[in-house]
Amino acid sequence: MADDKDVLRDVWFGRIPTCFLLNQDEVTEREAEPYYLLLPRVSYLTLVTDKVKKHFHKVIRTDDAEEMWFEYEGTPLKWHYPIGVLFDLHASNTVLPWSITVHFKNFPERDLLHCPSHSVIEAHFMSSIKEADALKHKSQVVNDMQKKDHKQLWMGLQNDKFDQFWAMNRKLMEYPTEDGGFRFIPFRIYQHSLHTFIATFLLCFVPVSAVCSYCSDTRSLSSPTLSDRPFIQKQFRPVSPEGHVHTLGDLLKEVYPVALPNEGGPKRFQVVIHGIEPLLETPLQWLSEHLSHPDSFLHICVIPVPSD
């Protein structure tokens, strides 16, 4: 059961200071001033940026305006990923506030899903919760909930109401004491862009100048993330059949050993959850109960260690 409430609150109330800038190619009636907002790490971009849309709609020709979308340093930001995951994956080493470019034209159909309304976000959110509960409890807990309970989860997230959300979410974090944990841990491991991984790998063997040349050549490539597999998700138990409690290190060793440093070798990657690096000996069950996002998934970002 999620008993460390201070950790739950710190996770829920995590914020990222953000500066929204209108794309210079957008046609405006007057100069667009940036819009500053503290984004909740656990929410979704399209859920919390209504004011941003309203702000920039004042200066652009609304007739020409299409669906709003966001981009950071050329990478379209997927709205269906939690905001904290997007930041950790793409901009964790950037100077704050995080500068996001706002677009109203040329929607990148190949990279982003459309989000015409909040109901689409709600559908995606509830789908994730159900998928997670299928892994944790064979869907028994979420299926026993009434529709109003599902609604309470969504409204808690939408209105940033911690108590309202957790009054219902605690049921999704319970498990039979004799089992020692969930059936499987819902997790997703995100990797930074492919060419950054390759560049990091090459830095071990070739001069920096050659790597920079490679980066400039490959940055023009489309689909900067691994298009075939955007994240790693597998079935993994929190406790072994012998009763051994699995840790974060055990998970990575099983499903993504590249993230772990070689014995005696330098640390090449950071394993980041909610902007922090938990110790590898942290029990996976505890992480799932306390550091999951509101969609009940443990979103883990593996990013290269900063070179500076």
Add this chain to the structure above:
Amino acid sequence: MRSWKNHVRGELQQRDQTEKLPFIGVFTSLSQMEERFEFRKTCLDDVQSKSLDRGGREVGKDTRLLHLQLRESEHLAEKLSQTVSDLTTVLYLKEAELQYWQSRVSHFRQEALSLAKGSNTMKATLSEFEYTVECQSKELAALRTEQKGINQALEQACREKEELLQRWMEEKREEADRLNKYNAAQERWQRFAKQLKKHLHNARTKEFVPIVTSSWCGEAEMPTSVIQRINNTYRGHSEHNHV
């Protein structure tokens, strides 16, 4: 407290120190000011449009200000009532949560009581078993002592038996020696007797011829020298045997 938990707590606080706390004041103030500005702009536009609707006469500045203040007060009151509503909801949720935790406390208290009862029962059973084990240990020690004594007696008996056997063997050996000596003596006597018989037979044979010769003369008579020789020989053997 476990180190990994402390690490997570510390990291989260450090993260907020870097990402949230330096900006929360400024961003919140900015957001509030923008909201107020938007509201006042809306109110002003609304007031101006209403004043123009009333026959085109513009309303005085003080009136507009009063209107603005009124609308702002209404807006603040609305926000306060919303806050009160939110806090009431939170209060209800906290009460529900409190009831839930109280029921869990009650459940765990019951469980603790039954576990304590079970623990006491098991302690009593344990002390009984300990007493039984102690008694049986004493019995075992006594039995081991008895066994030791019996083993010693057995060893003693075996030693005595061995001694007796040795003595009996010795006795038998002596008896066998005696018997052998007796048999040897018997054999010698028999050999001697046989020799004597042979001698006697030879002597008789030798004397018979003269007897036969003398018998031509009269009675059969053994010569005296032959009889003396026989007696001397017999006497010598019998003295030899008695030694």
